[in-house]
Amino acid sequence: MAGPPLSEARFERAAHRRSDQAWLAEAWERAQVVLISSRSATPVGPDNRVLVRAAADAPDGPRRFLGLVGDEPYFAVTAEPDRDDWKTLREFGAHADELDAALVVAAVALEQWHQRHGRCPRCGAETREAQAGWTRSCVAEGSEHFPRTDPAVIMLVHDGSERALLGRGPDWGEGRFSTLAGFVEPGESLEAAVAREVWEEVGVGVRDVRYVASQPWPFPSSLMLGFTARLDGDPDITLDPVEMAEAAWFTRDEVRRAADWTDGEQLAVEGTRLRAIPPRFSISRYLIDQWLSGEVG
Numbered sequence: 001m002a003g004p005p006l007s008e009a010r011f012e013r014a015a016h017r018r019s020d021q022a023w024l025a026e027a028w029e030r031a032q033v034v035l036i037s038s039r040s041a042t043p044v045g046p047d048n049r050v051l052v053r054a055a056a057d058a059p060d061g062p063r064r065f066l067g068l069v070g071d072e073p074y075f076a077v078t079a080e081p082d083r084d085d086w087k088t089l090r091e092f093g094a095h096a097d098e099l100d101a102a103l104v105v106a107a108v109a110l111e112q113w114h115q116r117h118g119r120c121p122r123c124g125a126e127t128r129e130a131q132a133g134w135t136r137s138c139v140a141e142g143s144e145h146f147p148r149t150d151p152a153v154i155m156l157v158h159d160g161s162e163r164a165l166l167g168r169g170p171d172w173g174e175g176r177f178s179t180l181a182g183f184v185e186p187g188e189s190l191e192a193a194v195a196r197e198v199w200e201e202v203g204v205g206v207r208d209v210r211y212v213a214s215q216p217w218p219f220p221s222s223l224m225l226g227f228t229a230r231l232d233g234d235p236d237i238t239l240d241p242v243e244m245a246e247a248a249w250f251t252r253d254e255v256r257r258a259a260d261w262t263d264g265e266q267l268a269v270e271g272t273r274l275r276a277i278p279p280r281f282s283i284s285r286y287l288i289d290q291w292l293s294g295e296v297g
């Protein structure tokens, strides 16, 4: 199975061009422009392709060099929606072209970071965009600041046999379950974060924590790091009621049936505890599908 959506490099970032003003000016003239709103939306056609524009037709706004596809330069420009066909990746990602999704995810990650970092964390002075949108520079003391990525772990917990542990968040609909997840804390390894989050959320011990794949998720700045972990000890669940509405061990057959319902192949049976899992675009679903196919766990 290929990696999860958004995990493969689909364009060349060409970082050495970010400080080359003459090259950037020339490249802009022939650029394809991805428009991104402050709320992470982009114009999308009825076929779910992102509607890129020629530079001459692009609105004024912060301009960032995303990279190259072959010889073709792609830029992102921040602009507000002028029509109602603007959508976020959450809305069209499941049907998106892979190159489109990769360009949009980079543009959204940059836009979200720039919005939140207008002030220097060292001295509080204003910062300005530099390096074609990939850094910010302090106007008072010239310190350079780089985009943040916040690591989050997401894990498929299994019992080494036929069952996986899935949970339902407090705001989710009845019957909707997913893998557990949480942010890595300062001074913590990824493996320790997996074990801690599982313990905090459901009171279960794990061992054999294994890395599977990652997915950028810039809402606003997460990098989802996907793992499997095996039950160690007592499978009885003790729920953290703030983080989780419910959690349970489900068999492969139950999870497979919920996968079919989620993909719309049949209607879910009312009254069944597990009726839906995350859609195919998510790394959570990728981990679940890998476990269903026996490739992990």
Ligand SMILES: [Zn+2]
Pocket: 120, 121, 122, 123, 124, 125, 138, 139, 140, 141, 142, 143
């Ligand atoms: Zn400063």
